[in-house]
Amino acid sequence: MKGLLFRPLGDEVTVWMDAPPSVVWDLVSDVTRIGEFSPETFEAKWTRGSTGPEVGAYFAGHVKRNGVGPTYWSPCRVTKCVPKEVFEFSVGTDSVTVNNWGYRLEEQDGGTAVTEYFRMEPSLPTRLYWTILGPLRSRTNVRGMRTTLERMKAVVES
Structure with a gap:
């Protein structure tokens, strides 16, 4: 049982895109465009007076879990924001973070290796879940991240 409770609480997917990091950055850090790419989050909006990507900015993502439901708004807060390098945000309330999502960009072979990742918070309830x-959830997330990145790739390479 101990080994099961300490398995990695996340995963990641990397897709190479034939575009410079600056172009990819504009896409991954614009949360208002996520509905074009994600199979689960069909829209997002900046909240609490935030208007763009910076550490501490708030937004909400409108999610249709597994693409079928239930549907709900997830409050998010930007936790890392280094232009052309990393964009990360936490999902949860001001007092409880459930999950973290992000994008890492690495200039590579004349384009950009884009890694989308998620990491669950290591609380006991999360570990039990x-x-x-x-x-099952990791497979769904990996499939969703690959879909999101492939859709982004199609846009930046068009």
Whole structure:
């Protein structure tokens, strides 16, 4: 049981894009465009007076879980924001973070290796959830990240 509770609480997918980091950055850091790419988050908007990507900025993502439901708004806060390098945000309330999502950009072979990742917070409830549903949810997230990145690739390479 101990080994199950300490399995990695996240995963990542990398897709190479034939575009410079500056072009990819404009896409991954504009949360208002996520509905064009994500199979689960069909819209997002800046909230609490935030108007763009910077550490501490708030936004909300409108999610249709597994692409079928339930549908809900997820409050998010930008936690890392280094232009052309990393854009990361937490999902949860001001007092409880459930999950973290992000994009890492690395200039590579005349283009950009773009890595989307998620990392669950290592609380006991999250570890128990991950022990039971982690493999299924991780597969869903990996599939969704690949879809998101491939859709972004199609836009930046067009």
